Each structure stands twice: as C-alpha cells, then as structure tokens.
Amino acid sequence: MAAASIAYVGGQLQYGVNFCKGQSFRQADWVPGLTVNGCLQRELSWSYGVSKFLQIHRCKFSQSPASGNWKSFRTLTTSACLRDGSTKCFDFAVIGSGIAGLRYALEVAKQGTVAVITKAEPHESNTNYAQGGVSAVLCPSDSVESHMQDTIVAGAYLCDEETVKVVCTEGPDRIRELIAMGASFDHGEDGNLHLAREGGHSHHRIVHAADMTGREIERALLEAVVNDPNIVVFKHHFAIDLLTSQDGSETVCHGVDALNTETQEVVRFISKVTLLASGGAGHIYPSTTNPLVATGDGMAMAHRAQAVISNMEFVQFHPTALADEGLPIKPKKARENAFLITEAVRGDGGILYNLSMERFMPLYDERAELAPRDVVARSIDDQLKKRNEKYVLLDISHKPREKILSHFPNIANECLRHGLDITRQPIPVVPAAHYMCGGVRAGLQGETNVRGLYVAGEVACTGLHGANRLASNSLLEALVFARRAVQPSIDHMKGSSSDLSASNMWTRPVVPKSLGTDVTNKILRATKEVRKELQSVMWKYVGIVRSTTRLQAAEQKLGELEAKWETYLFEHGWQRTMVALDACELRNLFCCAKLVVSSALARHESRGLHYTTDFPHLEESKRLPTVIFPSAHMMSTWSSRQLHQQSMY
Numbered sequence: 001m002a003a004a005s006i007a008y009v010g011g012q013l014q015y016g017v018n019f020c021k022g023q024s025f026r027q028a029d030w031v032p033g034l035t036v037n038g039c040l041q042r043e044l045s046w047s048y049g050v051s052k053f054l055q056i057h058r059c060k061f062s063q064s065p066a067s068g069n070w071k072s073f074r075t076l077t078t079s080a081c082l083r084d085g086s087t088k089c090f091d092f093a094v095i096g097s098g099i100a101g102l103r104y105a106l107e108v109a110k111q112g113t114v115a116v117i118t119k120a121e122p123h124e125s126n127t128n129y130a131q132g133g134v135s136a137v138l139c140p141s142d143s144v145e146s147h148m149q150d151t152i153v154a155g156a157y158l159c160d161e162e163t164v165k166v167v168c169t170e171g172p173d174r175i176r177e178l179i180a181m182g183a184s185f186d187h188g189e190d191g192n193l194h195l196a197r198e199g200g201h202s203h204h205r206i207v208h209a210a211d212m213t214g215r216e217i218e219r220a221l222l223e224a225v226v227n228d229p230n231i232v233v234f235k236h237h238f239a240i241d242l243l244t245s246q247d248g249s250e251t252v253c254h255g256v257d258a259l260n261t262e263t264q265e266v267v268r269f270i271s272k273v274t275l276l277a278s279g280g281a282g283h284i285y286p287s288t289t290n291p292l293v294a295t296g297d298g299m300a301m302a303h304r305a306q307a308v309i310s311n312m313e314f315v316q317f318h319p320t321a322l323a324d325e326g327l328p329i330k331p332k333k334a335r336e337n338a339f340l341i342t343e344a345v346r347g348d349g350g351i352l353y354n355l356s357m358e359r360f361m362p363l364y365d366e367r368a369e370l371a372p373r374d375v376v377a378r379s380i381d382d383q384l385k386k387r388n389e390k391y392v393l394l395d396i397s398h399k400p401r402e403k404i405l406s407h408f409p410n411i412a413n414e415c416l417r418h419g420l421d422i423t424r425q426p427i428p429v430v431p432a433a434h435y436m437c438g439g440v441r442a443g444l445q446g447e448t449n450v451r452g453l454y455v456a457g458e459v460a461c462t463g464l465h466g467a468n469r470l471a472s473n474s475l476l477e478a479l480v481f482a483r484r485a486v487q488p489s490i491d492h493m494k495g496s497s498s499d500l501s502a503s504n505m506w507t508r509p510v511v512p513k514s515l516g517t518d519v520t521n522k523i524l525r526a527t528k529e530v531r532k533e534l535q536s537v538m539w540k541y542v543g544i545v546r547s548t549t550r551l552q553a554a555e556q557k558l559g560e561l562e563a564k565w566e567t568y569l570f571e572h573g574w575q576r577t578m579v580a581l582d583a584c585e586l587r588n589l590f591c592c593a594k595l596v597v598s599s600a601l602a603r604h605e606s607r608g609l610h611y612t613t614d615f616p617h618l619e620e621s622k623r624l625p626t627v628i629f630p631s632a633h634m635m636s637t638w639s640s641r642q643l644h645q646q647s648m649y
Contacts, residue, residue, distance in 0.1 A: 183217050199370045530561060
C-alpha cells in the first residue's frame with residue numbers, strides 16, 4: 001500500500017526496505033552486533049527494538065506547515081487554560097475513557113492538568129463490555145511463570161518475552177490498586193477473591209465481578225475521575241487528528257483536534273503529552289462485540305502522524321457471540337454490536353455442539369472447549385461451513401441452576417428477554433470480531449516513535465499478545481501499561497512548555513455547514529452505504545480463514561471503494577479539511593482495513609489468528625512481528641493524510 005513500507009516480508013525483517021527517502025533501515029542500527037536470520041533472538045527484545053530503533057532512525061519526512069519552528073514557541077509554561085471555546089490547553093490529553101485512559105489520567109493528574117477526550121458518554125468503551133475479568137496470579141498454587149507460559153503458548157510464540165514478564169509480574173499489584181480504589185470483585189465462601197478459569201489458562205486466575213467485570217472497573221474509575229479537580233472530561237468529542245510537527249528528523253505530538261458532536265464545533269487541544277487509549281477497530285467487520293465507538297480512530301490517527309504500526313493481521317474473533325438467529329424470540333431490530341457470551345462460560349464447563357447436538361471441539365484440539373480463542377473460532381467456522389449452518393450451540397445447562405445464575409446473571413437476563421433459559425437450553429453462538437492484537441507499536445513504557453505520544457490498551461501493540469490474545473489479558477495489559485506510561489509522561493511534561501499562539505500553526509478543520517442540509521444528508525447516506533460495503537468486503541475476504549487470492553481481492557476492492565467514495569464526496573463540494581462524525585469514522589475504517597490487509601498479505605505462514613490456506617503451517621523462520629513504518633511517499637487518499645496537511649496536496 002502507498003501509505004507505508006512493510007518490514008516483514010517473506011518471513012524476514014527487511015532491514016533494507018526504504019521507509020524514508022534516501023535512507024534504509026539497516027540491521028546494525030536495530031541491535032548492534034546481533035545477527036537475526038529468521039528466528040527472533042531472545043536478546044532482540046520488543047522494547048529494546050522499539051526504543052533503540054526509534055532513537056536512531058527518525059525519518060526526515062516532508063515538512064508540515066507546523067514544522068521546524070516549534071522550539072521558538074516553547075516559551076510560556078501553562079497549566080490548564082481554556083483560552084476560548086475552540087482552543088484548550090492542558091498538561092496531558094487522554095484520548096479515550098476506558099480502563100487505560102482513566103487509570104492513566106488519575107495518576108498523571110497528581111502532577112498536572114488532564115483533559116479526557118471521549119467520543120460518546122464516558123462509560124461507552126470496550127472496557128464497559130468486558131464480561132470475563134482480569135487475569136492475574138493471586139493464588140498460591142499459581143505462578144508468574146505459569147501465566148507467562150500460557151500467554152506465550154496462546155500467542156503462538158510471537159509474544160515478546162520481556163513484555164510478557166513485566167505484565168504478568170506487575171498484574172497482581174494493579175488488581176490490588178483497583179480494589180483499593182473501590183472496585184468490587186466476587187469473593188468465594190472462604191472470603192478470598194473468587195478466581196475463574198478461562199480458555200488457554202492452566203490455573204484459576206480470573207478476577208471478576210459476575211459477568212460484568214468491565215462495567216464494575218469502569219464505574220470505580222469514573223467515580224474517581226469525576227471527583228478529581230485536575231481532570232476535565234470532554235464527552236461527545238471525537239478525536240480527528242493528532243497535531244504534529246517535525247523537530248529535525250523527529251515527529252513531535254502537540255495535542256489533538258476534536259469535533260464536539262453535540263455542538264458541531266471543532267475544538268483544538270494543545271497538550272505537552274498525549275495518551276492514545278482509544279480502543280480497537282471491531283467495526284471494520286459487520287459483526288463485532290465492540291461498541292459503536294470502536295472504529296479504529298486511534299490507530300488511524302497514529303498512522304497518519306507517522307507512528308509505527310505492528311501486527312495488524314492478528315484480528316481476534318471471539319468464538320461465542322450470541323447468534324440472534326437462533327433465539328426463540330428474535331430482537332426487533334439489528335444490534336449495534338453483538339452480545340458477547342464470555343469465555344468464562346466454557347471455563348465453567350460449557351460444551352459446544354453443532355445443531356445435531358454433536359460435540360465437536362475434541363475433534364479439533366485435545367484441550368476441547370478450553371483451547372485458545374483462535375482454535376475455537378476456526379473450529380466453529382469449519383463446522384458452520386461444512387454443515388451450511390448459521391450458528392452452533394453452547395450448553396451450560398448441566399451445571400447447577402444457582403451457580404449459572406450467580407456467575408452469569410447478565411447473560412441469563414439477556415437470553416431470557418429473548419425466550420431462552422440458559423439453565424435449561426443451549427445458547428446459540430457464532431464468532432464475531434472482538435479484539436485487535438496489533439496496533440501502534442509501543443515500548444515497555446508505552447512510548448511510541450512520535451515524541452510526546454504514548455499508547456495503552458487495545459490501540460497499542462506492546463508485544464504481549466503476539467499472534468493471539470490470551471483470555472482476560474486485555475484489561476490486565478491496559479492497567480499495566482497505563483501505569484508504566486505515567487512516569488515518562490510526567491518527565492516529558494516537566495521538560496516541555498506550550499504557547500497557545502502556536503495553536504494557529506495548523507489549518508483548522510471545518511464542519512460542512514456551507515454545503516447545505518440536502519447535500520450533507522446525501523453524503524451521509526452514501527457514507528453509511530459505503531461503510532456497510534467495506535465491512536462486507538472485510539468479512540468475506542479477510543475473515544477467520546484467509547487466502548492470498550482473497551486478500552488481494554480485498555486490497556483491490558477496498559482501494560476502488562475508497563476512491564469511489566472520495567470522488568463522490570469531492571464532487572458534492574466536500575473539502576479536504578471538512579469533518580463530520582460519519583465521514584471521519586469511515587476515513588479511519590478505511591485506514592485500518594488497509595493496514596490489516598497489507599499486514600496479512602505480508603505474512604506467508606499461518607500463526608495464531610492469521611490462518612491462510614496458501615501457507616497453512618507455522619514457519620519458525622517467519623516468527624517475527626509485522627512492522628509497518630511510515631512512508632515518505634505522498635499519500636493520495638483522504639484517509640491517509642492528516643487534515644491539517646491536506647491543503648498541501
């Protein structure tokens with residue numbers, strides 16, 4: 001794709017690929033003295049690779065309008081100031097109000113002022129929909145080593161071992177901090193935390209609040225945020241693009257432009273430090289467990305801002321989303337997002353059957369229903385295709401009624417609303433897009449190659465998940481990395497200053513009022529149709545089982561669809577600096593979809609969540625992350641360039 005150079009090609013990290021005009025990425029500059037031929041050496045740690053490479057090789061990209069002169073503006077140190085309605089200044093800008101964003105905000109607020117910018121209501125995040133829980137070693141019979149091994153096995157040995165060790169070691173303390181903040185988790189009769197077990201885990205280590213764990217964590221964190229005088233929450237503010245400049249060869253982040261979707265006003269946030277905690281991109285597919293806000297905004301913004309992206313081919317499909325077609329009473333309207341049936345149902349003894357009530361998981365894996373998600377999702381997909389059926393059945397009814405209702409009250413209530421009693425009947429389930437294992441490449445402190453920009457949560461690719469995320473490791477990763485990003489962020493903030501007069505260095509996005517209501521509505525209708533087409537292409541050609549031919553077809557179809565949509569926009573008077581929620585979301589969906597397809601095409605093996613019929617086996621020589629570097633080439637599509645740079649092209 002024109003937007004980037006992909007460093008993983010044919011199983012080897014191509015250090016000679018030109019990702020910067022006139023420069024090449026040499027092996028010696030990644031880790032001096034190390035020869036990497038095929039297998040990733042243990043010494044070549046993810047975090048070392050990120051920080052060392054990013055210190056040495058910062059490309060000299062084309063200068064933006066805000067380039068070159070920023071240092072002269074670093075004269076006025078500001079705390080929080082609301083200069084006017086359209087420009088606001090904070091020490092820290094946090095994009096996203098899930099577990100990562102809120103946990104980080106609460107810590108950095110001890111040292112400065114914080115803007116939490118969230119797309120909808122503050123609670124509307126992937127965190128809020130997380131049912132299962134948080135994995136951590138809290139039982140004497142468990143061990144950090146065991147948790148690490150389970151994570152690495154689930155990740156198909158693509159995980160970064162140092163990252164895995166850090167997360168598994170620090171996890172228990174992060175859980176204790178949540179409890180100290182008021183999060184209430186289930187306890188057993190002995191008074192200790194009740195620890196559940198999920199697929200891929202060798203021990204009971206899932207801390208949970210019934211089947212609504214994310215909701216409880218979100219509640220506790222939001223309560224603390226609301227009571228913190230140093231934090232201002234800006235709800236219904238959609239982040240459009242990061243504000244960046246060039247400092248020599250280095251890209252620097254200075255904040256973000258956002259659209260207030262209630263007032264239709266563009267607001268510019270100037271900040272010394274920005275944390276991206278904006279979640280995933282589930283809505284590149286037609287069926288996803290993610291809320292409507294998960295349109296890949298952070299990944300797309302970071303990519304446009306020259307951040308390094310990694311492992312985007314690894315899209316996790318949750319094996320068991322509620323299949324509405326199989327419910328006795330069908331929902332009256334299509335759901336905005338699929339209803340998740342947590343992994344813990346299988347962990348508690350749930351059994352998968354096809355519609356002939358034949359148990360099938362033992363045919364695919366000796367771990368049966370407790371196999372990792374990628375295995376279970378592919379097995380269900382195979383059953384559905386072989387039998388030409390729409391869903392399979394997950395049965396927990398053989399367990400005591402009281403236990404089912406106490407462990408899974410939310411699932412039981414939702415199913416009962418549609419005429420199904422899970423204590424007596426099996427649950428119809430089908431895979432749905434659930435989690436992006438790839439994202440913005442981050443080091444051990446959440447740092448990126450863009451100075452002043454940190455990432456945490458699903459938007460980040462830390463190396464923890466490898467080729468497949470272990471159940472309940474996502475909330476854990478978000479907690480650990482949100483906390484680890486705090487001190488470097490504070491250090492950066494203290495060494496920086498801001499000048500509000502510099503906020504006019506970037507072209508301001510505008511809302512399309514000048515187009516008139518009729519034209520705007522036409523564009524909106526076309527945008528919604530194109531969004532459905534994009535999702536259909538991704539599900540048909542870039543789903544659970546892939547092939548080179550289908551991926552190439554997806555690449556072509558996405559390119560044609562994007563070109564057709566952009567032509568329609570501009571023929572109807574749309575300007576490149578115009579913004580509207582639906583149009584900007586689709587812009588980000590196109591960007592993320594293309595990143596997924598490009599990454600998938602570059603991996604010539606089947607590993608974890610990426611399964612391709614053309615390369616059906618693991619290849620040890622290809623056990624390397626896929627890395628997409630920024631490109632010096634001019635990117636022609638609207639989705640590929642920051643809005644404040646659009647006027648240059």
